[in-house]
Amino acid sequence: MKLFRLSSLLALSLSIVSGAMLFSTAQKVQQTEIVLNRAQTAVAQERQTIRVLRAEWDYLNRPDRLESLVKNNLEMIPVKPEAVQGDTADLPDVFAPIVPARKPQQTPDSLPAVKTIPASLQEAAPSLTTPLPKPVAPQMPQEPARDQFRRLLNDLTPAAGGETP
Amino acid sequence: MSLVTRLRKARLRIEGSKRSALDMAHGRLTLIGLGFSVLYLIVAARVVDLTLLQGVLPRLNGTVAEQAIETDKQQIAVLRADVTDRNGVLLATSLETASLYADPALISDPVRVAAALSKAVPGAVYGETLEKLQRKGRFIWLKRNLTPEEQYRILEMGEPGLQFKTEYKRIYPQGELAAHMVGYGSVDGQGLAGIERSFDELLAKGGKPLALTLDIRLQHILRRETDRAIREFSARGGAGVIMDVVTGEILAATSLPDFDPQNPSAASPEQLFNNVTLGVYEPGSTMKIFSTAALLDLKNPGLGMTFDTSKPLKVGRHTIHDYHPENRPMTIPEVFMHSSNIGSALMGQMVGTEGLRNFYKDIGMLDPVDIEISEKGRPLAPAQWRDINTLTAAFGHGISVSPLHIVAAASSIVRGGTLVKPTLILNEAQAYGAKNAANESEIRIVSPQTSHRMRQLMRLVVTDGTARQADVPGYNVGGKTGTAEKIVNGRYDRQKKISSFLGFFPMEAPRYAVFIMVDEPKGTKKSYGYATGGWVAAPAVGAVIGHMAPLLGMEPHPLNEEDDLSFTLKPYLHDKKEEGGQLATFTTE
Numbered sequence: 071m072k073l074f075r076l077s078s079l080l081a082l083s084l085s086i087v088s089g090a091m092l093f094s095t096a097q098k099v100q101q102t103e104i105v106l107n108r109a110q111t112a113v114a115q116e117r118q119t120i121r122v123l124r125a126e127w128d129y130l131n132r133p134d135r136l137e138s139l140v141k142n143n144l145e146m147i148p149v150k151p152e153a154v155q156g157d158t159a160d161l162p163d164v165f166a167p168i169v170p171a172r173k174p175q176q177t178p179d180s181l182p183a184v185k186t187i188p189a190s191l192q193e194a195a196p197s198l199t200t201p202l203p204k205p206v207a208p209q210m211p212q213e214p215a216r217d218q219f220r221r222l223l224n225d226l227t228p229a230a231g232g233e234t235p
Numbered sequence: 236m237s238l239v240t241r242l243r244k245a246r247l248r249i250e251g252s253k254r255s256a257l258d259m260a261h262g263r264l265t266l267i268g269l270g271f272s273v274l275y276l277i278v279a280a281r282v283v284d285l286t287l288l289q290g291v292l293p294r295l296n297g298t299v300a301e302q303a304i305e306t307d308k309q310q311i312a313v314l315r316a317d318v319t320d321r322n323g324v325l326l327a328t329s330l331e332t333a334s335l336y337a338d339p340a341l342i343s344d345p346v347r348v349a350a351a352l353s354k355a356v357p358g359a360v361y362g363e364t365l366e367k368l369q370r371k372g373r374f375i376w377l378k379r380n381l382t383p384e385e386q387y388r389i390l391e392m393g394e395p396g397l398q399f400k401t402e403y404k405r406i407y408p409q410g411e412l413a414a415h416m417v418g419y420g421s422v423d424g425q426g427l428a429g430i431e432r433s434f435d436e437l438l439a440k441g442g443k444p445l446a447l448t449l450d451i452r453l454q455h456i457l458r459r460e461t462d463r464a465i466r467e468f469s470a471r472g473g474a475g476v477i478m479d480v481v482t483g484e485i486l487a488a489t490s491l492p493d494f495d496p497q498n499p500s501a502a503s504p505e506q507l508f509n510n511v512t513l514g515v516y517e518p519g520s521t522m523k524i525f526s527t528a529a530l531l532d533l534k535n536p537g538l539g540m541t542f543d544t545s546k547p548l549k550v551g552r553h554t555i556h557d558y559h560p561e562n563r564p565m566t567i568p569e570v571f572m573h574s575s576n577i578g579s580a581l582m583g584q585m586v587g588t589e590g591l592r593n594f595y596k597d598i599g600m601l602d603p604v605d606i607e608i609s610e611k612g613r614p615l616a617p618a619q620w621r622d623i624n625t626l627t628a629a630f631g632h633g634i635s636v637s638p639l640h641i642v643a644a645a646s647s648i649v650r651g652g653t654l655v656k657p658t659l660i661l662n663e664a665q666a667y668g669a670k671n672a673a674n675e676s677e678i679r680i681v682s683p684q685t686s687h688r689m690r691q692l693m694r695l696v697v698t699d700g701t702a703r704q705a706d707v708p709g710y711n712v713g714g715k716t717g718t719a720e721k722i723v724n725g726r727y728d729r730q731k732k733i734s735s736f737l738g739f740f741p742m743e744a745p746r747y748a749v750f751i752m753v754d755e756p757k758g759t760k761k762s763y764g765y766a767t768g769g770w771v772a773a774p775a776v777g778a779v780i781g782h783m784a785p786l787l788g789m790e791p792h793p794l795n796e797e798d799d800l801s802f803t804l805k806p807y808l809h810d811k812k813e814e815g816g817q818l819a820t821f822t823t824e
Contacts, residue, residue, distance in 0.1 A: 128325040129408035133455035149785035151709050156790030
């Protein structure tokens with residue numbers, strides 16, 4: 071009985087190698103599927119978050135809410151019909167200067183009037199070399215979407231709403 | 236020393252007949268050994284697979300369990316479509332919420348769980364919950380659409396018998412603002428009213444949002460001003476409509492009192508009732524728009540034709556009075572401007588019963604209004620028109636229609652004489668304000684000449700007549716007031732009125748119709764006790780126009796007196812100063 075002929079050994083090792091390859095491929099597919107599913111879940115969750123944020127955005131932008139906010143916090147009123155002009159020719163010719171003319175400064179009698187700008191003030195004037203102030207990063211809402219969702223729902227659901235089917 | 240050499244040594248030692256048996260045994264042993272080692276290898280490989288490949292690697296990658304993903308996919312498929320206004324602002328949307336159910340078989344101590352639940356969830360009554368938890372079965376709804384806070388409190392209890400199911404809840408971010416038009420749905424997401432009901436199947440399929448013609452900015456202005464008029468005159472309710480007369484698009488429609496579509500079960504029947512399309516009322520003098528148009532179009536009389544309004548009109552056992560008796564003959568513009576019932580009744584008589592009835596039928600006054608929501612009121616008109624019906628119908632009594640009927644029909648007359656169909660669904664192929672191709676109606680109701688005359692007459696009502704408070708300088712408002720007495724126990728009650736005003740602007744080329752109706756207003760000191768359309772609804776419409784026109788970027792066109800539409804009608808007005816006055820310059824056409 072020739073159990074360990076070269077050909078059998080070859081066949082055995084081939085089958086082991088191919089089995090291992092199949093195994094590793096199957097593993098790769100599984101891993102990739104998990105990654106895919108994770109991405110899909112993330113997309114679905116992101117979509118859901120967008121829906122929640124959109125609903126909250128439109129909820130917070132209700133006209134009556136904006137109206138009361140504007141009334142309480144801004145010095146603005148709705149445009150009146152008289153303020154609408156279709157033709158620039160109808161506008162008054164003279165505009166008030168945007169920067170009002172500076173009033174002559176009153177100097178106390180004890181101090182001599184300054185005729186020329188002192189060197190220290192001249193230097194303070196902005197030049198090209200002066201670094202511009204850093205733009206302030208717009209504040210992004212840090213609150214997780216879940217919290218906003220909860221707040222929206224709590225706002226919408228009446229406190230005494232007992233709907234137990 | 237290998238296995239093979241050892242076997243050879245064995246062969247050397249053992250000879251004879253027993254050799255073959257021994258050989259066979261060796262072979263078998265080797266095979267069994269090999270078989271076991273293969274089995275052990277498989278087990279080892281599987282252990283590596285389970286512990287390292289499937290256990291540790293996914294955790295390193297941070298992958299999530301696959302079960303959750305399956306359910307997520309299912310839920311996205313059944314998501315109900317959004318409803319938006321014409322600018323894409325959400326009117327109704329669906330959001331994910333958790334609903335609580337119990338599996339009584341897993342609850343060992345119902346009394347304790349019920350007590351904890353009634354504490355954690357505001358709506359849960361202890362006794363009711365306890366009864367539910369003791370039932371036989373594996374699935375009992377406890378509360379649908381929990382708020383996240385409630386869900387958190389329940390999770391904290393750690394009770395295995397309480398489980399959650401993800402559901403979608405319909406959210407109406409604009410609240411009551413457009414409640415009657417958008418409608419509302421049941422807990423199971425079925426549309427019960429408004430657009431939610433009439434487009435239930437389409438919305439249930441999900442997909443693209445359904446855009447309505449409403450503009451929430453205008454909706455807010457209209458609701459605010461209608462509400463203000465209702466409060467100021469201590470009225471019961473009201474309705475308002477803003478319609479684009481060119482396209483037929485309804486830009487705003489409000490019915491007050493209204494309700495929160497989030498919780499329709501808490502609303503009273505009055506709140507749920509849609510005054511704009513479902514309610515039918517005797518419109519009163521706004522109906523004179525149609526009887527006058529019918530007379531001008533069918534009989535083509537000169538505007539100088541006079542009607543004797545000096546004494547109440549007696550027909551059979553009925554007597555028709557004027558609200559503001561002028562006690563002298565009146566020309567057609569005067570009848571319209573002063574809103575003379577006697578004059579309009581006489582006009583109706585001239586048109587004739589058949590003529591007036593057919594005219595009303597043509598402009599849609601006798602059929603339910605054609606609109607995309609299912610709450611539509613059927614007009615109440617006499618089954619058999621007698622001559623007295625013609626007389627009363629000419630000034631808006633004895634026939635009941637919905638506010639939208641009045642707006643749509645008057646728009647048809649004012650826009651040039653062709654029928655316009657009101658619509659709530661935005662044709663998205665059209666830009667804002669573009670002509671709606673479907674509404675390029677060719678059904679002619681009145682001639683362009685009559686349409687122009689009616690514009691002039693309606694402008695006259697605002698410049699010289701009952702609705703002076705509706706004027707907005709530059710936008711040249713025109714319209715007609717209406718004050719109808721309500722029928723209480725079969726009799727007209729003088730104290731209970733429905734006051735309305737239908738305005739159009741700009742009158743040179745009407746673009747928008749604004750209608751406000753107030754139910755049972757009571758006169759105030761400021762209005763000298765009057766609660767008529769001119770005092771109640773006309774100022775409200777004026778305020779709406781003053782706010783909406785700049786919002787829509789409309790340019791005002793202030794006109795000189797001679798250029799005003801109503802100017803050509805001035806010669807037909809009697810000089811009030813002279814008693815029983817003569818016409819200033821009387822010409823017959």
